[in-house]
């Protein structure tokens with residue numbers, strides 16, 4: 001088979017890749033999108049209530065961390081979407097732009113054009129919020145929450161938090177009902193909203209193939225290569241844009257000899273600076289089963305708060321599920337609810353590498369969870385806040401809520417710290433592994449060009465210098481919008 005040709009190749013049809021492809025096609029470019037996963041209708045993807053069924057399914061890359069020293073040696077599951085739609089196809093659909101300070105910080109690190117003032121219009125293009133007009137995505141904010149969610153929000157207020165009607169507005173602080181990317185009771189991914197309308201109208205989608213390396217001629221990237229049933233196929237383009245996600249993009253660079261001591265390009269930062277957010281379950285039983293609405297996720301409310309009052313930006317973001325999310329070793333009745341104590345401004349960071357430093361090596365993911373003691377303390381504060389909310393009368397009297405976990409396991413400070421180490425799990429927000437900047441550890445510049453390689457950009461959650469304050473889908477989509485502007489500008 002002869003090589004395929006396009007103006008631009010986009011690797012990965014996930015949150016950001018779908019946006020890049022759409023904008024380039026709209027501008028008249030031919031775009032080839034290469035995606036490891038399938039392109040087909042999956043009822044469990046469409047139904048917002050069935051997210052958990054997708055984990056460990058064929059649509060999940062099913063990454064596992066190396067044993068986490070500060071989390072009792074556990075190997076944590078990191079689900080990631082392997083399907084057209086990417087991780088947006090198996091996420092909780094929560095729409096959070098992040099804190100304006102996140103982007104001003106990115107700019108202050110030497111990334112002109114990424115301040116809140118600069119990126120806000122890019123969010124508006126995607127979500128339309130505050131503009132009075134539509135965006136590319138529908139943001140569902142006006143829904144009837146499940147009764148237990150209303151009680152959790154009441155309980156948080158009884159515990160002293162303000163009600164915040166719009167955490168994407170002036171301030172994040174307080175307890176809020178969530179905003180979701182849902183249309184007509186169905187999950188709305190960027191693959192559906194951005195990519196599908198331009199398939200065969202400028203965009204050629206090649207699903208079910210995993211790019212195994214980039215084609216380099218000297219310092220120029222000229223295309224990509226994949227293997228289809230033992231047959232090597234290639235595609236060539238003027239520009240290649242990696243949108244393979246915070247794990248996939250650095251892995252592809254490393255497999256192509258671009259990394260620390262790489263055969264092709266020495267770029268020490270590739271795979272470093274892996275950041276993530278973290279959750280710890282706080283679970284209660286109830287005296288009756290909470291009803292769960294169809295067409296909505298089981299999490300519908302969350303809060304932003306500070307583990308220490310002097311912090312300038314909230315560092316905690318617990319989210320609330322109307323079901324008990326037991327770990328395998330836990331026991332309890334089938335009905336209840338979970339307040340997932342969440343940390344969203346972590347100090348710990350880790351990395352991704354290939355075993356033996358070889359391009360063929362196994363992917364080793366080490367987020368080094370809780371390696372900074374400050375994260376342990378912040379998560380303990382998040383658990384205590386959730387316990388306080390759980391004990392408030394709206395839940396205690398309204399639902400007969402009885403704390404099961406951590407319960408007596410956290411009777412002492414050391415007991416609580418042990419519980420955090422035993423249960424901490426990902427909030428699914430890996431970022432930072434191809435960070436943007438101009439220092440020695442930076443992988444891309446502020447125009448998202450890979451340092452030292454022509455014709456190659458990265459545009460996904462991996463370019464974040466620091467992970468944003470809140471869920472990372474909206475920021476990844478904003479990065480896709482920005483990348484398209486930079487390519488077209």
Ligand SMILES: Cc1cc2nc3c(=O)[nH]c(=O)nc-3n(C[C@H](O)[C@H](O)[C@H](O)COP(=O)(O)OP(=O)(O)OC[C@H]3O[C@@H](n4cnc5c(N)ncnc54)[C@H](O)[C@@H]3O)c2cc1C
Nearest residue numbers: 012014015016036086087091092093094211248461471473
């Ligand atoms: C379970 C879960 C729940 C989450 N919940 C939320 C939430 O509610 N709200 C929120 O804001 N964020 C959430 N997130 C995070 C959010 O979904 C991600 O941050 C976002 O989707 C990242 O977008 P991306 O474009 O960087 O990568 P992705 O969307 O993951 O896209 C990467 C794409 O590249 C493909 N790919 C990778 N390697 C290759 C290769 N070698 N060849 C070809 N294709 C390749 C992948 O298959 C994938 O389709 C969640 C994530 C998960 C996993």
